[in-house]
Amino acid sequence: MLNIMIVGVGGQGSLLASRILGSLFEAAGLEVKLSEVHGMAQRGGSVVTYIRAGESVASPLIPKGECDCIISFEESEALRYLPWLKKDGTVVVNTQHIQPMPVLTGAAKYPEDIRGQFAAMNVNVVAFDALGAAVEAGNARCANVALLGAASKVIGRTPDEWHAAMRKTIKPALLDLNFKAFEIGLKAG
Amino acid sequence: MEKKLALGNEAIARGLYQAGCTFVSSYPGTPSTEITEEVARYPEVYAEWAPNEKCAAEAAYGAAVYGRRSFAAMKHVGLNVAADLLFSASYAGVNAGFVMCVADDQGMHSSQNEQDSRHYARASKVPMLEPSDSQECCDYVKLAFEISEEYDTPVLLRTSTRVAHSQSFIRLEQRTEPPMRDYVKNPAKYIMTPANAQKRHPIVEARTERLIELANTDRLNRIIPGSRKIGVITAGIAYQYAREALGDNATYLKLAMVHPLPTTLLRTFAASVDTLYVIEELDDFIEQQVRALGIECHGKDTFSLIGEYTPERIRAKILGIPSAQVYDAPAVPVRPPVLCPGCPHRGLFYVLGKMKLTVSGDIGCYTLGSAPPLGAMDTTLDMGASIGMLHGRNTVRPDEAAHAVAVIGDSTFIHSGITGLVNAVYNRSASTVIIADNSITGMTGHQQNPTTGVTLKGDVTAAVDLTALCHAVGVKRVRVCDPYDIAELEQILREELAAPEVSVVIARRPCALLKTVKRGKPYTIDASACKGCRMCMRIGCPAVSFADGHAAIDASLCVGCDLCARMCKFGAVKKGGAV
Numbered sequence: 158m159l160n161i162m163i164v165g166v167g168g169q170g171s172l173l174a175s176r177i178l179g180s181l182f183e184a185a186g187l188e189v190k191l192s193e194v195h196g197m198a199q200r201g202g203s204v205v206t207y208i209r210a211g212e213s214v215a216s217p218l219i220p221k222g223e224c225d226c227i228i229s230f231e232e233s234e235a236l237r238y239l240p241w242l243k244k245d246g247t248v249v250v251n252t253q254h255i256q257p258m259p260v261l262t263g264a265a266k267y268p269e270d271i272r273g274q275f276a277a278m279n280v281n282v283v284a285f286d287a288l289g290a291a292v293e294a295g296n297a298r299c300a301n302v303a304l305l306g307a308a309s310k311v312i313g314r315t316p317d318e319w320h321a322a323m324r325k326t327i328k329p330a331l332l333d334l335n336f337k338a339f340e341i342g343l344k345a346g
Numbered sequence: 347m348e349k350k351l352a353l354g355n356e357a358i359a360r361g362l363y364q365a366g367c368t369f370v371s372s373y374p375g376t377p378s379t380e381i382t383e384e385v386a387r388y389p390e391v392y393a394e395w396a397p398n399e400k401c402a403a404e405a406a407y408g409a410a411v412y413g414r415r416s417f418a419a420m421k422h423v424g425l426n427v428a429a430d431l432l433f434s435a436s437y438a439g440v441n442a443g444f445v446m447c448v449a450d451d452q453g454m455h456s457s458q459n460e461q462d463s464r465h466y467a468r469a470s471k472v473p474m475l476e477p478s479d480s481q482e483c484c485d486y487v488k489l490a491f492e493i494s495e496e497y498d499t500p501v502l503l504r505t506s507t508r509v510a511h512s513q514s515f516i517r518l519e520q521r522t523e524p525p526m527r528d529y530v531k532n533p534a535k536y537i538m539t540p541a542n543a544q545k546r547h548p549i550v551e552a553r554t555e556r557l558i559e560l561a562n563t564d565r566l567n568r569i570i571p572g573s574r575k576i577g578v579i580t581a582g583i584a585y586q587y588a589r590e591a592l593g594d595n596a597t598y599l600k601l602a603m604v605h606p607l608p609t610t611l612l613r614t615f616a617a618s619v620d621t622l623y624v625i626e627e628l629d630d631f632i633e634q635q636v637r638a639l640g641i642e643c644h645g646k647d648t649f650s651l652i653g654e655y656t657p658e659r660i661r662a663k664i665l666g667i668p669s670a671q672v673y674d675a676p677a678v679p680v681r682p683p684v685l686c687p688g689c690p691h692r693g694l695f696y697v698l699g700k701m702k703l704t705v706s707g708d709i710g711c712y713t714l715g716s717a718p719p720l721g722a723m724d725t726t727l728d729m730g731a732s733i734g735m736l737h738g739r740n741t742v743r744p745d746e747a748a749h750a751v752a753v754i755g756d757s758t759f760i761h762s763g764i765t766g767l768v769n770a771v772y773n774r775s776a777s778t779v780i781i782a783d784n785s786i787t788g789m790t791g792h793q794q795n796p797t798t799g800v801t802l803k804g805d806v807t808a809a810v811d812l813t814a815l816c817h818a819v820g821v822k823r824v825r826v827c828d829p830y831d832i833a834e835l836e837q838i839l840r841e842e843l844a845a846p847e848v849s850v851v852i853a854r855r856p857c858a859l860l861k862t863v864k865r866g867k868p869y870t871i872d873a874s875a876c877k878g879c880r881m882c883m884r885i886g887c888p889a890v891s892f893a894d895g896h897a898a899i900d901a902s903l904c905v906g907c908d909l910c911a912r913m914c915k916f917g918a919v920k921k922g923g924a925v
Contacts, residue, residue, distance in 0.1 A: 166681065167683060168686070179351050180351070183351055183515075188514075188515070189351055189515070190479075190513065190514045191351070191512060191513040191514075192508060192511060192512040192513075193353075193511045193512070193513070194455065195376055195377060195379075195380075195456070195511055195791065196376030196377065196455060196456030196789065196790065196791075197376070197455070197456040197683050197789060198456065198683055199683075199791075200684060200685070200686060200711060200714060200789070201681075201683050201684040201888055202681055202682055202683035203680075203681040214514075215586045215587075215589040215590040215657075216589070216591075216656075216657045217508055217512035217514070217583075218587070218656060218657065220590075220657050220658040220661075220669065220670065221656075221658055221669050221670065222669055222670030222671035222672050222673075223670055233679075234678075234681070236676045236678050237675075237676075237681075239673045239675065239676055240671050240673055240674065240675050243670065243672065244672045253902070255888070255900070256888075256891055257679050257680065257681035257682070258681075258684050258717065258718070258719075258886060258888065259679050259680060259682075259718075260679055261719075261883070261886070261888070261890070261891055261892075262718050262719045262883075262886070264718065265679035265680070267679065268676070268677065268678055268679075274676060278673060280673070288902060297902060
């Protein structure tokens with residue numbers, strides 16, 4: 158069973174990323190379950206999508222300590238969901254910071270030196286500026302696909318399979334842009 | 347056969363299509379909304395947004411009585427609104443099949459309470475089916491229509507957030523549309539006068555007995571064999587968690603129908619296992635009935651009445667296997683949902699907070715105006731409560747009527763704010779009601795409503811004129827303004843609060859996420875002009891932060907709405923790239 162979580166801030170485009178993964182595993186002939194967040198949390202709250210693929214999948218939720226790869230669209234969100242990561246699992250994280258409202262109001266502090274915290278706990282981390290990669294590819298909204306590119310080494314499957322999954326889930330007009338973002342992410346990963 | 351990865355809600359829509367459902371009417375509510383959005387894509391199915399769940403259920407029930415399979419979807423609290431129809435439709439029965447979907451929200455991901463809607467099935471004496479994945483969502487819709495027609499009853503289909511918003515594979519099948527059923531006038535069945543209803547009630551009780559017989563067959567409830575040391579009675583998403591947690595270490599009685607329960611099957615199943623568990627989220631609905639049969643079982647002595655379950659919790663409690671968790675939870679500040687950058691409600695709540703008003707709130711995106719730093723809300727209970735509660739407050743505190751307002755969105759106002767407004771006018775209230783009109787149903791993800799002039803299917807239709815509507819119910823003072831013109835809004839509110847009668851202020855500006863709303867270039871802060879007064883921080887915009895003595899704007903979040911520029915007295919907030 159392969160367990161993946163996509164975490165981030167509501168509105169960052171995690172639903173598209175999870176659909177690409179669903180399509181990827183479907184084409185590989187695996188049983189797939191995805192659990193998404195809709196509604197209130199999408200308004201800038203902390204959001205999580207669970208993706209599970211294997212011979213047989215019962216629960217759509219991933220138990221704590223059993224996630225192979227956490228893909229985080231925002232740096233502190235990677236820290237929040239760390240209890241779900243399994244031993245030797247990998248965190249792929251966008252180094253972008255989006256301050257939550259309690260930090261903006263001064264009621265709380267944004268976590269310091271997150272990569273240092275991961276290093277101290279011996280967590281495998283791939284950290285890079287996915288937003289910058291997306292801008293380089295031509296559109297800031299492709300940060301999600303750049304992150305998938307970086308995660309693709311951990312998740313496996315061939316570049317052709319990834320491209321096929323993107324063709325199934327992304328509008329044709331935006332495909333080249335997303336392929337480019339995926340490539341930049343792949344190199345960063 | 348073609349298969350597809352589908353959300354539970356999409357699978358229900360497919361099930362409706364395949365089962366030949368012809369009429370769907372709903373009011374949006376998380377986690378049920380996508381059912382109706384998805385079913386609207388099928389040209390063979392008529393689908394509409396209704397003003398509220400009661401209207402939706404009544405319309406769908408009418409379509410069923412007059413001959414066509416019909417359906418209404420709602421969230422759990424929506425069934426509270428539609429329950430009036432349900433209890434009497436239970437007596438009258440159906441003609442063509444009538445199914446209502448109720449989506450519970452364990453864990454309250456997007457709801458104001460965690461009610462367990464299974465109680466409605468028992469209270470109204472109608473059968474309730476509960477799927478555990480997308481394929482079952484699709485299959486149970488068909489089954490629900492068959493039961494509805496065979497047993498002459500409305501049928502409830504219960505989902506939960508993790509079924510409605512999880513994707514798994516479904517098999518796509520063809521649509522089979524039953525022909526229109528004849529309608530025969532039958533007052534004794536469809537007119538619920540006391541004399542008729544008295545004759546219908548015994549029919550309902552006999553129907554429940556027949557449904558219990560059906561429940562005892564494997565057409566509905568099945569046993570998944572495993573070790574007989576542990577027996578698990580479960581349904582819905584809890585079944586999936588239990589399967590993940592216990593695997594072959596248990597034998598399962600997986601209920602498709604959670605009301606009425608299969609009494610014979612429960613007894614024989616209980617007798618076949620050593621230790622019996624009932625695993626169900628929220629209330630001890632099944633457990634109590636199992637115990638009432640004289641069967642010993644574990645349930646809420648082991649598991650919580652509150653929130654969602656997880657496979658690891660079930661595994662730990664029953665098998666004693668600890669969680670595989672490796673890393674402790676690091677300290678991370680909470681990230682609550684917030685009003686989006688450019689949200690029209692932001693200006694409104696800034697003004698309400700500045701004026702230190704008591705704010706009677708309502709259900710919608712604008713409930714987020716309650717969070718710091720805006721913090722401009724006192725109460726939020728149910729759809730429409732803002733106006734009713736304000737009228738109650740102002741009646742018992744007449745001297746303070748000028749210090750309080752109600753805030754209600756356009757869609758919520760149409761849903762059930764109008765009657766509260768009629769009550770306020772009729773009973774000579776001095777209430778000031780603000781309709782936060784963002785020209786769409788926002789929180790549930792942009793559904794059309796009677797004020798937008800467009801139907802669910804995208805056809806142009808009459809739009810409710812809110813100003814004319816308020817005048818028509820007797821409100822003489824109706825004002826319209828832009829909530830981003832904070833000076834004008836404050837002036838209007840002062841005038842309306844001073845008036846000793848009902849006033850309505852329509853704060854109108856479209857939702858910033860609408861495609862028709864142009865995203866402006868991000869604003870920037872001229873650090874040399876910024877005095878560090880933090881006025882721009884008071885509006886609680888996620889794009890505006892403060893560090894090293896001055897404000898900063900995150901260009902990746904800013905939509906160029908200009909509200910922070912309006913707050914700045916020093917001209918430090920500059921339009922896109924002007925620094």
